[in-house]
Amino acid sequence: MAIFGTEFMPEMALTSYDKDGWTKPQHVSANSISMHPGAHVLHYSSTCFEGLKAFSHADGSINIFRMDQNLNRFEQSSRLLSLPDIDKQQVSDMIIEIVHKYKADVPKPPGSMYIRPTHIGTEPSIGKAAAASLTSLLYVLLSPVGDYFAGGAKPLRILLDEKGVRCAPHMGMIKSGGNYASALGPILAAKESVQADQILFCPNGDVQETGAANFILIDGNEIITKALDSSFLHGVTRDSILTIARDMGMTVSERDLSVSELLERAKKPNIEAALSGTAAVLTPVGTFIHNNEEHKVGTGEAGPTTLKLRQTLNDIQWGRQKDTHNWLVKV
């Protein structure tokens, strides 16, 4: 299997918006799009996207996980970027139809089909730094992906950064390319200087999220993660893991967590920390790096609760456990 996100299905679903509204979606080549070099997105970053997955079940059916949640977030991102409002029913139909077309290419477990809806401002106007793009393009790309954990889920090394921010605080809950651009420099520097896999952004000691995943701490029967606010991305996996944890009888504490509390709790032998996201699922964190010191998280190895939560989520996604919350949509 190719490197995550580098292989694409030959066609994508595409629609565009102008004064007459959204066009009828079409299936077109996924190799290229055409737009004016002065397009709004290329200058003023009017872009947002989503990431969700379709799973192949043993009965031959293909099932998309929590598409309604991703569509809500896509709608919110588009609005907050002043892009044209999306038509959620239309985008849902586009996703289902293009996945249906490539049903036979959805990898079997532990693989899946990663779905990438993307919405960009296309108005050719380099004078609109402070005005919205009145036209846009929305397309749905498909990328078959393999096992993110091939070779074992090695616990991650995470740099705790109390000075930087991932993005501007009012942009955190928008899934927009600009936020990733803003975090890239610091992440590359952390990889180079302390061999960190990721940065956990903790501005003024407030534990938020990493560059591409949410953060959760597991202390015995309690799961602790930051409560939702506008400063970070409201992950669908985060919500799913918290729901599964509640179903298992765990205590879920959505509240602020400081770096000092995090480091204090990390000393306990049974503590676990993990990153949650569509790509990462639930990836264990083994080490925190803080002010040039390394702090092992518990034993430094993947903990039993992390593995149990991840297994339960995977079992629901792959149809091996009852989907009691109706998270799956058959295509």
Ligand SMILES: Cc1ncc(COP(=O)(O)O)c(C=O)c1O
């Ligand atoms: C910055 C950031 N936070 C959190 C997440 C997790 O979101 P989700 O669980 O919806 O994939 C992602 C994407 O995976 C992300 O890019």
